[in-house]
Amino acid sequence: MTNFSPREIVSELDRFIVGQKDAKRAVAIALRNRWRRQQLDDDLREEVLPKNILMIGPTGVGKTEISRRLAKLANAPFIKIEATKFTEVGYVGRDVDQIVRDLIESGIALTREKRRKDVQAKAHGAAEERVLDALVGPGAGSATRDSFRKKLRDGLLDEKEIEIEVKDTSSPMSSFEIPGMPGGSMGVMNLSDMFGKAFGGRTKQRKIHVKDSYELLITEESDKLLDEDKIISEAVSLVENSGIVFLDEIDKICAREGKGGADVSREGVQRDLLPLIEGTTVTTKYGPVKTDHILFIASGAFHVSKPSDLLPELQGRLPIRVELRALTREDFKAILIDTEANLPKQYSALMATEEVTLTFSDDAIDTIADIAVELNSTVENIGARRLQTVMEKILEDISFEAPDRGGDTIEITGDFVRNNVGELAKNTDLSRYIL
């Protein structure tokens, strides 16, 4: 758990997300509250429930991105799920408990990754022994083994091909859901687990270069050193105390007054979600998971419905409301220039792998921002996602030809942008399909 102050959390988020100060502050406080809760004594700690957040704002303005970055910062299990995916309990479709089951998978992956690092040195040693076995045979004398070990460590055998026996993870039936039976994927349905335990796991022979074998073998060897039960109990506690669920399109499950049919079912989904947000215990294949302290961030555009159309109980469980505003031309420019790993930087790095030097002039950035604003107002407002479609179109040819242009330096200018997408952007009908 991170002990960053709210101010520090906001400034971390600022590295990736432009504007949206209110939303950043709200999530920063929520995260800090979790740290505060951990400092309390046991009795009081159980009493303090998270203040869940409702993010209101148009599509593509950073709602998911803020939540995802927050989770990453806190090393917290995170899932994004669309509220419209669910149907009421008893109907065919996914049941809401699946949210917690997916979250626990994210928690297991995070915990395993963390624990793998702890045993990495030991696993590295064991992996080296396996590579040596493959190179000289397990029966070789210690002098031969040592001489190969030295060559191996000096990188002289990197390109040599060896044959190793690794766990076969390609089971097509690792887990399946029973259609129409909510929760059917839970528990005993993991066949590879069952057979794995009974027969010691399937393995297969693989031919591989020495230098590529390490990652695979280290992962396998570290898993052998890890205590599976401990990982599970750690992951369950991580999910219960630090899990974050991003519930998108919550506005689409609002029922409007005087309607029947689909609206009744939407309200049913809200009712199903309620216990999860209020705090309940969900059975998973890793054991029971309590949801009381999981942070829920619900989000929606609320163009048609209003937050007050949600069930009153659900409104009460989402007490913090923040509005995210539509992005302006200046925001688009800032997203292209100021954010870490911004799109121009990403494209330049990708082209550098082909020995092509790609740069963007200030005028090019201005023009891209102008075109994105124009398209959002004429075609459809998809927020900052528009920058991705425009950039992709501008660089399509260069991207295709890059392998033949090694050594070239290409500057993207305003004229280049206009020539490539300017005309297209003016044609609303065509843009609908292409940009």
Ligand SMILES: Nc1ncnc2c1ncn2[C@@H]1O[C@H](COP(=O)(O)OP(=O)(O)OP(=O)(O)O)[C@@H](O)[C@H]1O
């Ligand atoms: N304010 C912002 N600053 C930087 N990048 C942004 C911002 N807003 C959106 N983006 C980028 O645009 C893309 C879409 O944003 P995001 O997924 O957060 O949308 P959203 O608001 O959650 O919309 P939706 O509700 O449709 O999922 C992401 O790649 C994100 O990095």
